[in-house]
Amino acid sequence: MNLLSVMPGDSFLHRLNPVTKLAAAFLYGIGCILCDSIAMEVVFILLMLLISASAGLLPRALALTRRLLVLGLFMFVIQLLFVRTGAPLLSLGGVTLVTTGGLRSALLLSLRVVATMLPLMLFFAVTQMNDLCNALVKRLHLPYRYAFIITTAFRFVPLFSSEFAEIQDAQRARGVDFETKNLVRKVKLVAPLCVPLLVSSLKKVNSSAISAELRGFEMRGRESGYKEYPFGKNDALALALLVLMVALCAALL
Amino acid sequence: MIRFEDVSFHYPHTQASIEGLSFHIAKGEFVALIGANGAGKSTISRLCNGLLRPSAGRVLLDGEDTSQTPTSRLARKVGFLFQNPDRQICENTVREEIAFSMKAQGWDEQAIAGRVEEILAAFDLAGDWFPFERSRGERQRIALAGALACEPQLLILDEPTTGLDYRECIRIMDYVTALNRDKGVTVLMVSHDMELVQDYARRVLVLEGGKLLGDGDVKRVMKDEALLRSARVLPAQIPALALRLGEGFEDVYTIAEMAGAIQKRRAEASR
Numbered sequence: 001m002n003l004l005s006v007m008p009g010d011s012f013l014h015r016l017n018p019v020t021k022l023a024a025a026f027l028y029g030i031g032c033i034l035c036d037s038i039a040m041e042v043v044f045i046l047l048m049l050l051i052s053a054s055a056g057l058l059p060r061a062l063a064l065t066r067r068l069l070v071l072g073l074f075m076f077v078i079q080l081l082f083v084r085t086g087a088p089l090l091s092l093g094g095v096t097l098v099t100t101g102g103l104r105s106a107l108l109l110s111l112r113v114v115a116t117m118l119p120l121m122l123f124f125a126v127t128q129m130n131d132l133c134n135a136l137v138k139r140l141h142l143p144y145r146y147a148f149i150i151t152t153a154f155r156f157v158p159l160f161s162s163e164f165a166e167i168q169d170a171q172r173a174r175g176v177d178f179e180t181k182n183l184v185r186k187v188k189l190v191a192p193l194c195v196p197l198l199v200s201s202l203k204k205v206n207s208s209a210i211s212a213e214l215r216g217f218e219m220r221g222r223e224s225g226y227k228e229y230p231f232g233k234n235d236a237l238a239l240a241l242l243v244l245m246v247a248l249c250a251a252l253l
Numbered sequence: 254m255i256r257f258e259d260v261s262f263h264y265p266h267t268q269a270s271i272e273g274l275s276f277h278i279a280k281g282e283f284v285a286l287i288g289a290n291g292a293g294k295s296t297i298s299r300l301c302n303g304l305l306r307p308s309a310g311r312v313l314l315d316g317e318d319t320s321q322t323p324t325s326r327l328a329r330k331v332g333f334l335f336q337n338p339d340r341q342i343c344e345n346t347v348r349e350e351i352a353f354s355m356k357a358q359g360w361d362e363q364a365i366a367g368r369v370e371e372i373l374a375a376f377d378l379a380g381d382w383f384p385f386e387r388s389r390g391e392r393q394r395i396a397l398a399g400a401l402a403c404e405p406q407l408l409i410l411d412e413p414t415t416g417l418d419y420r421e422c423i424r425i426m427d428y429v430t431a432l433n434r435d436k437g438v439t440v441l442m443v444s445h446d447m448e449l450v451q452d453y454a455r456r457v458l459v460l461e462g463g464k465l466l467g468d469g470d471v472k473r474v475m476k477d478e479a480l481l482r483s484a485r486v487l488p489a490q491i492p493a494l495a496l497r498l499g500e501g502f503e504d505v506y507t508i509a510e511m512a513g514a515i516q517k518r519r520a521e522a523s524r
């Protein structure tokens with residue numbers, strides 16, 4: 001259901017070090033941003049689908065791709081109408097609507113968005129936030145409190161979304177009709193819900209903080225975790241491949 | 254008033270949490286829904302006002318299929334108190350909070366103003382309180398006042414008295430009882446407090462693992478230890494004690510009745 005939840009598994013991808021996974025996702029994204037060819041972006045998307053299939057994540061990856069394509073489509077239309085380089089492609093009553101340059105840059109940008117976001121979102125499917133937090137502390141020697149802030153922020157996102165759904169349900173039960181097509185009206189209806197969401201979130205954060213403190217949060221250091229997160233051959237391999245990919249993309253620029 | 258016809262429901266990615274449930278609650282009844290944690294009580298109450306839609310079977314509210322009607326329409330008939338009052342409260346003052354559902358349902362200003370004052374008085378609330386900084390029990394009372402304000406015909410209360418002190422609890426329950434008795438408002442109440450259930454409800458639905466284990470008169474259910482045990486519910490103390498004491502204590506449910514029965518026993522013994 002939730003497109004960012006963890007999908008447990010034991011594949012090559014799953015077994016990588018969490019730090020490697022994070023770096024890999026970013027490197028892949030950087031490669032896609034650097035890349036300047038429509039065909040290559042398509043290849044990157046397909047490659048990512050293949051990689052996720054190897055970890056049994058194809059359904060998730062396809063669902064994500066579909067969502068991202070909607071976002072891509074949105075950017076496509078905007079680019080198409082606003083980039084005015086190249087030869088006119090489509091005119092209506094003497095006004096040039098679409099140019100070749102516009103079409104190319106729109107296609108490139110929207111595919112790039114999909115290709116860049118896909119690995120980052122798939123990262124969440126193969127990484128437990130706890131593992132990421134511990135690995136950041138153990139391997140990158142990030143102070144625990146900062147690692148904790150980062151990972152907790154991610155953990156709270158689905159929590160907030162379910163909390164928001166509950167609050168919306170409560171208002172629906174009191175006769176608020178959210179099913180309106182009118183955007184202004186919709187915003188007017190949803191905006192007041194931010195109050196209970198904010199209140200309950202702040203309360204929750206506050207009591208979580210106190211409870212963490214009471215359980216000895218301050219005492220936690222690099223040696224506290226019993227689980228080790230060694231870098232292995234696979235990590236080196238994955239990182240080498242991705243660095244190579246980024247280098248290639250940069251070279252072709 | 255409300256009818257469940259062979260209703261099944263499961264949350265995504267879980268096994269069936271409600272399975273083949275059928276019951277009917279007539280207009281004017283006062284029904285308690287009891288069961289252990291996770292038995293499906295909140296799920297059933299959410300099925301009643303269309304917040305959840307059954308995956309099989311039908312839920313009919315006054316003959317109207319709830320899955321065909323938006324919750325906001327059903328809200329005209331159904332007042333709903335959530336287990337957690339903080340989900341519900343969203344205005345800056347108690348007055349606006351109570352007016353909220355009436356506004357959403359399109360009452361006119363005059364009627365709203367009158368009704369708000371009436372409710373404020375009945376629940377002993379000050380209109381200019383900032384709801385979020387009141388105590389847990391006060392927020393509960395504010396949420397209930399908000400749910401009752403627009404005169405629903407069916408009132409669904411998910412643990413209305415948790416966190417309330419005894420006096421507060423009695424006041425709220427007496428108000429609900431008066432609505433039930435005088436205005437014929439149907440009440441479906443979820444509660445873990447068997448004393449409360451026994452004192453106020455007339456009929457009890459016993460739930461376990463999403464299935465209906467028992468359904469009957471509150472007095473009968475309270476004395477049915479086997480039923481309550483299989484639902485993992487501890488019966489109210491007095492009827493349980495009466496059951497232990499056996500003969501001569503058959504009709505004992507309250508402290509007063511227990512005292513009466515004991516006095517009678519004593520008198521007989523000294524004779």
Ligand SMILES: Nc1ncnc2c1ncn2[C@@H]1O[C@H](COP(=O)(O)OP(=O)(O)OP(=O)(O)O)[C@@H](O)[C@H]1O
Nearest residue numbers: 264265267270288289290291292293294295296297
């Ligand atoms: N949003 C949800 N998503 C998935 N499962 C849920 C959800 N809400 C409840 N459940 C599950 O459904 C079952 C019934 O839950 P429900 O909230 O109806 O229990 P309850 O009888 O109200 O319990 P309590 O006495 O603790 O309030 C539980 O096993 C619970 O884990």
Ligand SMILES: [Mg+2]
Nearest residue numbers: 294295336411
């Ligand atoms: Mg519940």
